[in-house]
Amino acid sequence: MGLFALLYRLIVRPVFRHPGRALIIFFAVALGDAAVVAINLAGDAAAGSFHSSMETLAGKDDFEITAAGGLPESVVAEVARLPYPLSISPRIEDHGMLVSTGETVPLIGVDVVAETSNAGTLVGTIAQDATAIQGLRYINDPDAVWLTHGLGKAVGDRVQLLINDHVQAYTVRGLIPESGPDGSKLGTEAVLMDIGAAQLATGKSGRVDRILIKTPSAANFDAWQSKLQQALPAGVLLNAQGTETAANRHMLAAFRWNLTMLSGIALLVGAFLIYNAVSVSVVRRRADIGTMRALGASRGAVMGAFLFEAALYGTAGSLAALPLGRALAAGAVGMLSTTVNALYVSSSPGQMKISAGSVALALVAGIGVALASAFAPAREAGMVPPIEAMARGRREFEVRVERKHDAGIALALAILGALATLFPSIAGKPLFGYLSALLFVAAAALISPLLVHSATSLGSGGLLRMLGVEGLIASRSLGGSLRRTSVLVAALATAIAMMTSVGIMVGSFRQTVLTWLDSELPADLYLAPAGAMGGDRHPTISLETSDRIAATPGVESVSRLRAYEIQYQGLPASLAGASQSRSIPRQNLTFLSGRSSIDVIRELASGNNAVVSEPFANKHHVKADDSITLPIGEHQVTFRVIDTFYDYGHEAGFIVVDWSTLIRYLPDTKPTNLAVYLEPGADLERTRAAIRNAIANKSLMMLSNGEIRHEAIRVFDQTFAITYAVEAISILVAIGGIAGALLSIVMDRRREFGVLRYLGGTSAQIRKLILVEAGLTGLLANVLGLVLGYVLSLVLIYVINKQSFGWTIQFHWPVEVLLSSLTVVYIATVLAGLFPARIAIRLDPMEVVHEE
Incomplete structure (x- = not known):
């Protein structure tokens, strides 16, 4: 049989018969690939640092x-x-x-x-x-x-x-x-x-x-x-020249790497759906495959035909992903720029343009994922003997038989995933953390056949009592089509797991930051030069202004902070000097050692001592009693690290010394920030107004600790908005895949629905049957996704984020967010069954039965 005839019979003709299925697969690839392209384009636009701009303005030195x-x-x-x-x-x-x-x-x-x-x-x-x-x-x-x-x-x-x-x-x-x-x-x-x-x-x-x-x-x-x-x-x-820019880019690498990995989840969900779609195609066309093999088609030709189908979907989806990714990047670049400015370096978003690299990324990601996910079912199509290919239920039987074996492999993968979390990062990237997450996802996919079979077997009686005969048939149907159902559950569970894990991580991080802000903001008012702030930008306040504020009625004391950007071991960091005030007892910084902040601050002033932030300590493997040598002014100065403090405001890391120590080496006494402590009983707004009058000729931003908390959380939520957007894409891809898979199942079960109609089944019962199947699929995916998401959240919090950014995050369950999100996903999954149910209802029973 000729290759073109084979492609037409197996691939082209089914596409024209069921264009809806082809469009859903195309949508899954395009949207998942677009997420990767968008993150890449937005990251390139947002990550240009201040100093790289300076180099462009300088020329070649x-x-x-x-x-x-x-x-x-x-x-x-x-x-x-x-x-x-x-x-x-x-x-x-x-x-x-x-x-x-x-x-x-x-x-x-x-x-x-x-x-x-x-x-x-x-x-x-x-x-x-x-x-x-x-x-x-x-x-x-x-x-x-x-x-x-x-x-x-x-x-x-x-x-x-x-x-x-x-x-x-x-x-x-x-x-x-x-x-x-x-x-x-x-x-x-x-x-x-x-x-x-x-x-x-x-x-x-x-x-x-x-x-x-x-x-x-x-x-x-x-x-x-x-x-x-x-x-x-x-x-x-x-x-x-350019070393500092290279250091900034190195520091940003973990941030961008994590976003890229997150965007890849949408592609991973799409891969499940392509795998499922090609598997369904193989199952539905097994008789055709057997006929083709009997007429002389080789195994390689049959396998190549299905890979060609996947490549077509990958190519079309990748090309569509370029303009779609460009549109998504336009919305993402602002969010990424805010994060880069707040946590890393001052930057201005650059131009977003689709380059040759962007095209290559889209094609490699889209086509590569499509071919990889279609390889196993395509190989199956080529390897099945002609006579066995005629037996439609053979593969379903094999999946039911092998479900316990697959569960054993899942357990082994889960153990390997747990062991992978024990390894350190490589070149600053938590590669073993990502490997651990991937192993847990694979384990969940392999356990899904056993989960579906057990749940449908044990729950069929209860469904009969609660939902009637439709619930029983739906349960038996899902258990009978285990191969397709388990892949669907795994795909949606993966998307739900990422939503759950990132939701737990973000919720835990948010609660940790709120707790940290309580200890970080002991003063009543904080002042800094007006204008946009940046992680590496430290404008100064004149000494005259500082003295005026200190002399204002109602002000007990003013603490000064001066910050500089330095390099330590080839990476950027911030060096700061903080002055002590009469309000030391009100300061309540949290140190990893558990020592009181009063003791640490007093020791800080007793010599060349320093405290470092947790991100700095983790990046440079520094602990208490270690010595660090810093380039300060024209000197190399050695400091003894006396403790490490929790910090979530600057990813590069802070080194803090006493004010008197700093000005000994850098005698510029103009502060960059002021912390104002009010006298007991002083009215906040009245004192704030008095300070404004005292500094009327200066452009300063003055915020209370409550206002800073509100602004910090606003920036925090905006920072993670891009994370939620990528998650939403993954969920959307998965739900679209559910709709496509249910539609394929309806078309594959045409004879079954025809028989049910002949036996007296009404349109309402057929609709209820399919919606119950969708609901059961969503329920099983929610359960598996929630368990997997909890495990992945532990990997995110204690491995990936710890190794990438050096932050210690306290675990917290964001119950309301998770319940609302899971409810929305479940409802959307059930609603995804409406269109397939409508198609099933419109089938002509006599015509369907006569087809067989």
Whole structure:
């Protein structure tokens, strides 16, 4: 028999006979694949960090010199005096907020005079523009700025920028080209100033944030690094340009990896449905397969035909996933950007575009999953002898016989899954945690035939009493079609399990954060510079403002905190100094050792001591009494770690020292945050109003501890909104698959329904029969999914999240959320049976019976 004739008889003709089934499979692949594409596109758009934007604006340099708290200008002079032909570019790098729009953008200060003649720099690119060069005449004006085109300003416009805690008016003297000096598109909007004006605006007089160096020969990288390092103080870092961006991306890798794994669940559910659809196709066409084999079709040809069918679904679904994933990514990028800014690094969403990589990802994911899930039933179709293929019930009999054997394999997989949780992460990724989750999912799939058989056998009598003969027939029917039913239950249970496990994890995390906030917020009021906040952004408050607040009536004391971004062992972290106040007894930080916060804070002030956050301790394997050496200013300073505190606000990790210790090495005493403690009996709103009057000329954000709690939980819920969206896609795919599978079952049982109608069965009874089958399927999936979800939640909380982010989460059952979610899924599963029931009712009994 020819290949094309075989494909037409086995594949093409059934598709045209039952287009609804084909559309549901296409929908499952497309939606699942779209979730993967959307997370990939949104992650690429949201993960561009502040410093990567700075690199685009800088051009191609070889080295960057940085230090915590900035570099003294004397370091710039030392590097400039080296007897080497180096191109040196000192820079100020900060943020400013456009008051008119509320948009926060990078603020860059460069030595405009020195770089004007260098075509390889940003300023050199500007200077080549005939109109822009006119604006360079105003370079010595402290209010001159250059803006990117996307900010919508014209030359000569006045703009107000909020920098740190004050607003200043500036004049736009030119526009930055839309491409960087290397021809690449700028990754973000930005404001450019002369370095002197930028130092004045940011309060960094006498210091720079970074020195970029271009060497004559990048090939001798190691030699140049050795020469330059010898001329630098001990605490100053010399790295290849882009090292900090690479560190940020490394830190973000676990976050994006987890999201990618979560989005893959939708594909996994789709894989179950493809497996089920091809299995049903094989069962329904066994007679045709036997005929084809008898007429000379080879095993390979039959197997290839069904794989070809799966590949078609995978290809069509993958192509549809590209525009659908792009649409989903548009909604996801805002959520991801909020998370990246809050927990990681300051970023602006980049452009979302479907690249060759996106197309490849969609095709590999869609087609690969379709072929992998269809391989087993396709192989079965090719291996069955012609005579056996004519026996329709053979495969169902084998599944019933092998259910106990499969349950034994499930137990073995579950034991392996438990053992996998004991292994550490690999390169910061909890690979064994994911393997454990996959093994538990596989175990649940293999146990589903035994679950379905046992439940339908034991429950048939009860269903007869409760629902009548329809309940009995539905129960027996599900047990009789064990192969199809067990796959359906496994598919929906997997989606429910992910919903349950992530729901428990998020609910536990949320409750843990609420408890943590109670101990983290002992003060009555908290102040920080206005504007958008970022995990790595630390604008300052003037000392005058701090002193005014401390002198306000009703204020008992003010605690100051100053934070800096540093690098430790190649990863970003935050170094902070906290001042003690007269309100120490009110502070109730929670430490892993269980010591009282008063004892720890007092010991902190007794020397070069530090406390570190739990994420930092887990990332760098640091514990109490260990020593850590930090690059601070121009020094390498060693601290003794005295304890570890719980922290859920900064994934990179915090190192906290006493205020007096910090200013010994970094003598800039301007705080980044203030905690205000009120006198006993002082009225909160009246004191807040008095503070506002005292700092009326400053742009500060002032929140009570209750308002911070509310805002923190709002950001938390927004952060996990993308998680719920991906879960919803998985559930939607599963329920769609239930509808498709029930429809296939109806078509496969046409003769059975015809006989029931001949025996007096009414339309209402047929409808009730199918809806009861859908309800039983949903009930079994809910039970299996809830148990599997509980197990997976333990893996998520105590393995994957612990190894990825270093957070200790206290287990908590979000009962209301789980009950409502499971109820909605169950109702949707029952409703999915309405359309197949309608098709069954419309079948002509005489025509159906005559077909046989």
